[in-house]
Amino acid sequence: MILKVRRLSKSFGGLAALRDVEFAVAPGEIKAVIGPNGAGKTTLFNVVTGLLKPTAGSIEFAGRAIAGLPPARIARMGIGRTFQQPQVFRSLTVLENVMLGAHRGGHGGLVSCGLGMPAARAGERHLAEAAREQLAFMGLAAGADRIASELPLGKQRYVEIARALATGARLVLLDEPAAGLDETETNELHDLILRIRDIGVTVLLIEHHMRFVMSLADNVLVLNFGAPLEEGPPQAIRRSRAVIEAYLGAAVDA
Numbered sequence: 385m386i387l388k389v390r391r392l393s394k395s396f397g398g399l400a401a402l403r404d405v406e407f408a409v410a411p412g413e414i415k416a417v418i419g420p421n422g423a424g425k426t427t428l429f430n431v432v433t434g435l436l437k438p439t440a441g442s443i444e445f446a447g448r449a450i451a452g453l454p455p456a457r458i459a460r461m462g463i464g465r466t467f468q469q470p471q472v473f474r475s476l477t478v479l480e481n482v483m484l485g486a487h488r489g490g491h492g493g494l495v496s497c498g499l500g501m502p503a504a505r506a507g508e509r510h511l512a513e514a515a516r517e518q519l520a521f522m523g524l525a526a527g528a529d530r531i532a533s534e535l536p537l538g539k540q541r542y543v544e545i546a547r548a549l550a551t552g553a554r555l556v557l558l559d560e561p562a563a564g565l566d567e568t569e570t571n572e573l574h575d576l577i578l579r580i581r582d583i584g585v586t587v588l589l590i591e592h593h594m595r596f597v598m599s600l601a602d603n604v605l606v607l608n609f610g611a612p613l614e615e616g617p618p619q620a621i622r623r624s625r626a627v628i629e630a631y632l633g634a635a636v637d638a
């Protein structure tokens with residue numbers, strides 16, 4: 385297992401956003417986390433990536449305990465992520481955005497990698513090469529020099545995914561990557577995620593788009609009010625009475 389989460393809990397004051405969440409992700413797996421709004425899905429990603437410290441529980445990544453470590457450290461260990469609201473650096477180009485990922489340092493990387501500073505030119509060239517490789521993989525090479533925030537939403541999500549991959553991540557966490565995409569973009573994203581898996585990167589994704597999730601994921605974890613409700617392959621999840629009552633009935637109607 386590349387990721388093992390045990391008895392993970394996170395409370396905000398009196399609100400238990402995660403309650404005894406347990407699951408594991410196998411290397412090369414595409415695993416989905418679904419559940420109603422407010423079920424704790426994003427909180428789970430925030431705790432796994434170190435943005436939030438868990439109230440209790442353990443998280444193991446590639447055999448190492450990571451719960452409570454700082455986000456930059458967890459990123460360097462090989463977990464990349466995207467955000468529910470795409471977070472591209474607005475005034476930077478697509479290439480520069482992805483270079484920040486290639487630096488692996490995350491947000492603080494801009495200064496220390498010396499973008500534009502002569503002394504760091506060689507390092508910068510290396511980062512640019514790594515970033516261009518990611519952009520080519522994602523079919524974004526032609527847009528490398530555009531200002532990232534001027535791209536349509538779907539492409540901004542791609543920039544974020546490219547940045548996460550450029551860290552050299554072995555596991556990427558995608559928070560609602562299909563939200564706001566049209567059907568063509570959603571199908572493209574579906575194929576892209578399969579290709580990401582094919583290059584050896586494990587994928588954990590949150591999604592509300594059921595057809596997308598059910599055709600893409602090997603396994604699905606359902607959260608409800610912060611607690612695991614069901615876990616299994618898509619066919620089993622679709623048939624689960626508990627899941628239909630808590631979530632799928634509403635999701636299918638919507």
Ligand SMILES: Nc1ncnc2c1ncn2[C@@H]1O[C@H](COP(=O)(O)OP(=O)(O)OP(=O)(O)O)[C@@H](O)[C@H]1O
Nearest residue numbers: 396399401419420421422423424425426427428468
């Ligand atoms: N930083 C925070 N401080 C206080 N409460 C929070 C914080 N982050 C999340 N919550 C609360 O925790 C609960 C779970 O939120 P979370 O964002 O994880 O849900 P979600 O499953 O991602 O929902 P959605 O599908 O709407 O994105 C919600 O009740 C939310 O209001």
Ligand SMILES: [Mg+2]
Nearest residue numbers: 425426427468
């Ligand atoms: Mg969320």
